[in-house]
Amino acid sequence: MSSILPNEAAPAPAEAVPVVSPATAKRAHTHVVEFRDVTKTYGEGPNAYTAIRNVSFIVDDRPDHGEFVPILGPSGCGKSTILRMIAGLSPQHPPTSGDALVFGKPVQTAGADRGMVFQDYTSFDHLSVVDNIAFGLECRGVSLKDRREQAMHWIEKVGLNKDVDAVKYPHQLSGGMRQRVAIARTLILQPRIILMDEPFGALDPGTRYAMQDLLVKLWREQQATVFFITHSIEEAVYLGDRLLIMSRAPGTILHEIPIPAAERPARDAQRDPEFLGMVFKVRDIVDELEGPV
Ligand code: ADP
Numbered sequence: 046m047s048s049i050l051p052n053e054a055a056p057a058p059a060e061a062v063p064v065v066s067p068a069t070a071k072r073a074h075t076h077v078v079e080f081r082d083v084t085k086t087y088g089e090g091p092n093a094y095t096a097i098r099n100v101s102f103i104v105d106d107r108p109d110h111g112e113f114v115p116i117l118g119p120s121g122c123g124k125s126t127i128l129r130m131i132a133g134l135s136p137q138h139p140p141t142s143g144d145a146l147v148f149g150k151p152v153q154t155a156g157a158d159r160g161m162v163f164q165d166y167t168s169f170d171h172l173s174v175v176d177n178i179a180f181g182l183e184c185r186g187v188s189l190k191d192r193r194e195q196a197m198h199w200i201e202k203v204g205l206n207k208d209v210d211a212v213k214y215p216h217q218l219s220g221g222m223r224q225r226v227a228i229a230r231t232l233i234l235q236p237r238i239i240l241m242d243e244p245f246g247a248l249d250p251g252t253r254y255a256m257q258d259l260l261v262k263l264w265r266e267q268q269a270t271v272f273f274i275t276h277s278i279e280e281a282v283y284l285g286d287r288l289l290i291m292s293r294a295p296g297t298i299l300h301e302i303p304i305p306a307a308e309r310p311a312r313d314a315q316r317d318p319e320f321l322g323m324v325f326k327v328r329d330i331v332d333e334l335e336g337p338v
Contacts, residue, residue, distance in 0.1 A: 075106040076149060077238060077270045078131055083143035084295075085126050087136065097123035098295040099143070104270055111237075111270040115281035117327070118291030119335045124274045126296075128240045131272065132159050147238065157185075160236035162227050164243040168215045174200065175211040178229045185234075199229040204259060221252035225259070232263055239264075241273045245280065257283060257311040278327050279315050283307050290330055300330060 080102050086095045100123075104112055116124045129137035130145050133155040138145070145152050147159070168177040175196045182192035200207045203225040215223055224244060231239065245253045257280060264271055275281050281288055282304055290300040304323065307314060314320055 076103050076146065077106050077112075078102075078104045078272075079144070079146040079149075080127070081144040081146070083127075083130070083140045083145050085123070085130065085137065086141045095141075095295040096121075096126045098297050100127060100297055101143075102289060102298055102301070104272075106270075109268060111264070111268045113264060113271045113273065113284055113286045114289060115273045115275055115285040116289045116291065117275070117278065117281050117331055118296055119293050119331075122291045122294050123296035124291060125242055128161075128242055128272055128274060131238065132161055132240050157234060158236055159238045159240060160231035160234055161240045161242070162224075162231050162244045164246045168223060168226050168230065170215050173212050173214055174205065174218070174226055177215070177226055178233055181230060181234045195233060196229075199233045202263065203229045204255075205229075219252075220248055221256060224248065224256060228256075228260070228263070232267060235267065235269075237269055239267075239269050239271045241271060243274050243276065246276065253277075253280070254311040254315075260284065261307050261311075278324050278331060282320065282323050282327060283311055283315055288327065290327070290334070293334060299334070302327065 080100050083100045084095065084098045086093050088094055104114055116127065118124055126137045130140060131147065131152065132138075133152045138152055138154075147156075169180065172180065175193060178199050179187075179192040179196035182195060187195070197207050197211065200211055205211075205222060205225055210218070210222065215226070218226065227244070245256050248256060261284065271284075273281070273284060284307060285304045286306065288300070288302040288304060289298050290302065291297065292299045309317075
């Protein structure tokens with residue numbers, strides 16, 4: 046595996062002693078997610094197809110600051126396979142070989158510590174915005190009053206209008222509004238790990254910037270670890286702390302690239318020459334991977 050770094054963040058010399066605070070040292074054993082040589086083959090016999098091979102990576106529990114990890118790679122290289130395996134969803138789970146660990150234990154099933162947001166709007170059509178957002182709390186047995194109160198709070202947190210939008214149904218919302226509902230539905234449950242599969246892929250550029258800003262704000266508040274699949278290199282570089290770049294199928298992780306944190310609104314930051322320089326570097330790597338076979 047190799048990595049590139051932005052010019053301003055040159056790699057530490059090999060002999061440098063890492064500075065580890067006592068808090069970090071105490072929690073250093075806790076990996077939020079660890080893949081050890083994970084391979085997934087779908088089907089059997091002549092129809093067997095290996096989607097990912099020997100995928101290994103570690104995402105650590107960083108005190109007071111989760112990590113934002115975009116995954117980039119050619120179509121069909123196994124990005125969703127990895128995400129859904131972390132989520133414990135079948136048939137991606139279980140791995141054919143290797144270990145997929147969450148908080149140090151093999152993933153067994155879907156769990157409340159992990160929440161997913163997909164590209165296609167996954168709200169229930171027959172439920173209003175407030176009931177969609179409160180749904181997960183209802184499943185957890187939270188009282189009607191409490192879950193409504195929390196859902197109303199989340200309607201505002203994701204930038205919707207509680208007086209106007211709460212009673213609407215999904216078909217009455219724009220794509221951006223529906224993704225706000227999807228984000229609220231997931232984050233209200235305060236998962237430690239948020240799994241996002243091209244959540245903004247269907248949105249127009251202006252709405253996408255707004256959603257990126259919203260996500261940075263909410264993610265900083267929640268301090269969760271985020272895995273984020275996107276085809277937009279700009280989006281990955283803007284949002285990410287560290288990019289994982291995968292090879293063509295059967296996918297494996299070829300590059301891990303640390304990225305400076307997002308400090309400014311998405312629209313401004315993504316015009317910055319330094320930012321664009323980083324995007325070009327990553328694009329060169331991705332283009333090479335996606336080039337002719
Ligand atoms: P990506 O998200 O990078 O586009 P996926 O993880 O969705 O890739 O898929 C990787 C490969 O595995 C693709 O060739 C896809 O067709 C195949 N695949 C995904 N899910 C299944 C499945 N349930 N059964 C058989 N093949 C699958």
